[in-house]
Amino acid sequence: MKLQRITLRNFRQFADEQSFDLDSSSLKPVSLIFGANGSGKTTFLNAFSWALYGTLSDDVEQHHRLINDDAWREASMGDTVEVSVDLVFDHEGETYRILRSASVRKESDQQSVRGTSVKLEGWRTGSSGASEVLGSPQEMVSSILPQGVSRFFFFNGERIENLVKKSAYAEVQKDIKVLLGLEQVERALTHLPKVDRKLTAELRRYGGARASEIQDVIDAKQEEETQLAEEATLTARNIVALKEERDEVAGLLRKHADSAPIQTALDTVNRELEEARQSLEAAEAARSALVATRGFQAFTKALGDSTESMAEGLYEKGALPAPLKREFVDKLLADGVCICGAHLTADSEGSAHVREWRHRAGLQVVETSWQQLSGQLRPLASSRTELRESLTELFGRVGSEKDRLVRLQEQQGELTGQLKDSPAEDVQALQTKSMDLESRIANKQQRLGQITVQRQNLDREIEQKTRDRSKAAVEDELAEKARSRSDLVQSVTRALKEILSIREDDMRRRLDAELKAIFAKITHQNHQPILDEGFELRLEKEIDGVMLPVPKSTGENQILSLSFVTAVSQIARQIRTEARAEGASREGAGEYPIVMDAAFGSLDEDYQESVARALAEMAPQLVVLVSKSQGLGKVVEQLMPHVSHVGIIETHTTSDGDVADDVELRGNSYPYIVKSSRDRSELKEIQ
Numbered sequence: 001m002k003l004q005r006i007t008l009r010n011f012r013q014f015a016d017e018q019s020f021d022l023d024s025s026s027l028k029p030v031s032l033i034f035g036a037n038g039s040g041k042t043t044f045l046n047a048f049s050w051a052l053y054g055t056l057s058d059d060v061e062q063h064h065r066l067i068n069d070d071a072w073r074e075a076s077m078g079d080t081v082e083v084s085v086d087l088v089f090d091h092e093g094e095t096y097r098i099l100r101s102a103s104v105r106k107e108s109d110q111q112s113v114r115g116t117s118v119k120l121e122g123w124r125t126g127s128s129g130a131s132e133v134l135g136s137p138q139e140m141v142s143s144i145l146p147q148g149v150s151r152f153f154f155f156n157g158e159r160i161e162n163l164v165k166k167s168a169y170a171e172v173q174k175d176i177k178v179l180l181g182l183e184q185v186e187r188a189l190t191h192l193p194k195v196d197r198k199l200t201a202e203l204r205r206y207g208g209a210r211a212s213e214i215q216d217v218i219d220a221k222q223e224e225e226t227q228l229a230e231e232a233t234l235t236a237r238n239i240v241a242l243k244e245e246r247d248e249v250a251g252l253l254r255k256h257a258d259s260a261p262i263q264t265a266l267d268t269v270n271r272e273l274e275e276a277r278q279s280l281e282a283a284e285a286a287r288s289a290l291v292a293t294r295g296f297q298a299f300t301k302a303l304g305d306s307t308e309s310m311a312e313g314l315y316e317k318g319a320l321p322a323p324l325k326r327e328f329v330d331k332l333l334a335d336g337v338c339i340c341g342a343h344l345t346a347d348s349e350g351s352a353h354v355r356e357w358r359h360r361a362g363l364q365v366v367e368t369s370w371q372q373l374s375g376q377l378r379p380l381a382s383s384r385t386e387l388r389e390s391l392t393e394l395f396g397r398v399g400s401e402k403d404r405l406v407r408l409q410e411q412q413g414e415l416t417g418q419l420k421d422s423p424a425e426d427v428q429a430l431q432t433k434s435m436d437l438e439s440r441i442a443n444k445q446q447r448l449g450q451i452t453v454q455r456q457n458l459d460r461e462i463e464q465k466t467r468d469r470s471k472a473a474v475e476d477e478l479a480e481k482a483r484s485r486s487d488l489v490q491s492v493t494r495a496l497k498e499i500l501s502i503r504e505d506d507m508r509r510r511l512d513a514e515l516k517a518i519f520a521k522i523t524h525q526n527h528q529p530i531l532d533e534g535f536e537l538r539l540e541k542e543i544d545g546v547m548l549p550v551p552k553s554t555g556e557n558q559i560l561s562l563s564f565v566t567a568v569s570q571i572a573r574q575i576r577t578e579a580r581a582e583g584a585s586r587e588g589a590g591e592y593p594i595v596m597d598a599a600f601g602s603l604d605e606d607y608q609e610s611v612a613r614a615l616a617e618m619a620p621q622l623v624v625l626v627s628k629s630q631g632l633g634k635v636v637e638q639l640m641p642h643v644s645h646v647g648i649i650e651t652h653t654t655s656d657g658d659v660a661d662d663v664e665l666r667g668n669s670y671p672y673i674v675k676s677s678r679d680r681s682e683l684k685e686i687q
Helices: 041-053 069-074 137-144 157-164 166-179 183-206 209-255 260-299 301-317 326-335 349-360 363-420 425-471 477-522 554-581 605-618 634-642
Strands: 002-011 014-021 030-035 080-091 094-105 118-125 131-133 154-156 528-531 537-543 546-549 594-597 622-626 643-653 661-665 668-675 680-685
Touching: 002 041, 014 069, 014 643, 014 680, 030 041, 030 634, 041 080, 041 094, 041 137, 041 154, 041 594, 041 622, 094 137, 118 137, 154 157, 157 554, 157 594, 166 183, 166 477, 166 554, 183 209, 183 477, 209 260, 209 425, 260 301, 260 363, 260 546, 301 363, 326 349, 363 425, 425 477, 477 528, 477 554, 477 605, 528 554, 537 554, 554 594, 554 605, 605 622, 605 634, 622 634, 634 643
Parallel strands: 030 622, 030 643, 154 594, 594 622, 643 668
Antiparallel strands: 002 014, 002 080, 080 094, 094 118, 118 131, 528 537, 537 546, 643 680, 661 668
């Protein structure tokens, strides 16, 4: 999707008809629009979502007042006033025009735009220039950019940090799957059990008692598995919600004058506890690995000693099993008796063999063999010493971390008790609630673990029963066909589950890698973003080899979210490009604009510069809405080389006093706030 033009008509602050050209190139993908607070930047952002989906964001107050106030006041009772947003964009080589409008008859001074009065129309123009009316424009829009996914591309920068809230992860994961093309596999997995039920109904009816009995068991286990899957999803969501509630309670305790110092100390102890747990796990893992790979060396002393003693005896006798000592062979020949007891007469075959040994025997070779054997025994002894020292060190680390853990748990209990026994009743209540939430989280996590084990067992039992069903005698031809098809459906289901699991993990890893790369370009902190298996966005840093969570500020949350959004945009484009290489997609597929309001509000100047540079270089199309204070300076320096259009939402105000203001840009001055006889906003392109 590439935006071309937007036209507003009587849309909230924007009276009459106002347009802005958004067409851009790959070299200059940016449209930069300045606007003072209250000028209508958020309204302009919401004009896109209203045109595409008929919705406004929660940060827009009084959704029913869509029509410009002046236009509504100037209309006489009984007149009809129109409001509309007309959006033109390109997608996969075709041009789309979406017009959402409402015609409202004025019956009182209070306006109310009802859903039934809103109309959506759409047109599509192909590369030949031929146009057609879209029969289902809303479905078309949703197929190009599903509404849930649009949150990644049309957003208020001051609220983008909602992406890193725990309660958002499930929705984010779902939307990411849609964007990356995984939803079709999930839909197939939802549909296949229905197909299987139809097939097995035939098998149960005509397949005989044994097959029917097995099928009943399979059906019961599949039903149980379905219920457990639903419970797992619900439990996981409950855990997320409880954790968020627990964090909110902790936040209230940090703000309360009576509990703030204790809660701050508790936060520190909790962080140290997490570090201690991870350090203990690392030490125990290292100890286990050492025992598993080198533990056998501890039992080699007796074997080494006996081997060395035996070898020394053989060496002294000159009877080492490998290369023979010449003197030993000479003595055999002189004695006329072989080592095996046979007599060695001068012309006997045995004497000839022994003489041949003599030629091959030599003291130097025997010495070499002995040295080799001794050389192999000595490292074995030193390895035992190293193993003992390493194990002593690791046992020491494990013990030390356990002691640290106990000490920190005691401190945690002491601080928790102080909060619980606080003379301030509201602090007591908050702490009691916090402890209750911790207990409920622990119970839910335990239940989730039980469900996981139960589902794994059920999967194995269903596979076994399916194999039993394949062996059961079935004479009816229809039942035999149904069984074969059901077996096939089961195989396809297992394959799709594996494909989904592999693709999910692959996509998450790619997103995680892209996120790390983008975040590293923006931040000067040695922090590392993590997108874990549950699509939870975390920020961590390494301390003494242990990754620990970083308490995030509002600005860091914003940088993390912006990095994530940019990573999603990059991966979506890559996925569609890969598909195009296979001939399945068209040019421009997977490209989406990023339209953002107040993207730099919580960032200091260095971060504003880094974020502006990263977005301008990576987004296929970028529309930035900023105030003077956010947009001038380093943001403009970074964006201007990439800008196609610069605009201003002029604020016309009836306010008294010296409120007029201008924007100075490239040596020119442009009206920013203008004294006027009417309150309104005007959208103007200045460069």
